[in-house]
Amino acid sequence: MMITPNFSTEEVHCRCSYGCGQDEMQDEFMRMLQELREQAGFAFRISSGRRCQLYNSDISSLKMKAGIHTYGRAVDILTGHVNTSSVLNLVKLAQNIGFNGLGLNFRGSRKSRFLHVDNRDSTMDSPFSQPAIWTY
DSSP: OBSSSSOBHHHHSOOOSSOOOOOOOOHHHHHHHHHHHHHHTSOOEEEEOOOOHHHHHHHOTTOOSSOGGGGTOEEEEEOTTSOHHHHHHHHHHHHHHTOOEEEEEOOSOGGGOEEEEEOOOTTSOTTSSSOEEEEO
């Protein structure tokens, strides 16, 4: 099922081995992601979208059950298929649209590199209440 013109529930569903089937994403987050896709001018491949709490605690660098992905307010966009200038432009576009949680992973093989985007806000539990930019 399509959530926006360019993103489906299949692309953002939890990839856990627990069979949770979670794919609910915040409407405003998906509106922003669609806007980012349109302004970027190239297709996005999502490596991680919605996560259940068990899966998030298994794979998150924060080792928290309730990470920002568990709120349906974050995705990791694979960036290995575009050059560094395009990634930096994507970061600028994301900031202009209102994404205020940004993480860059340039480690490892080119195909595993990604940009994390989220729309955290002051109503969320810490550490997701303040804007943040980081590298992995």
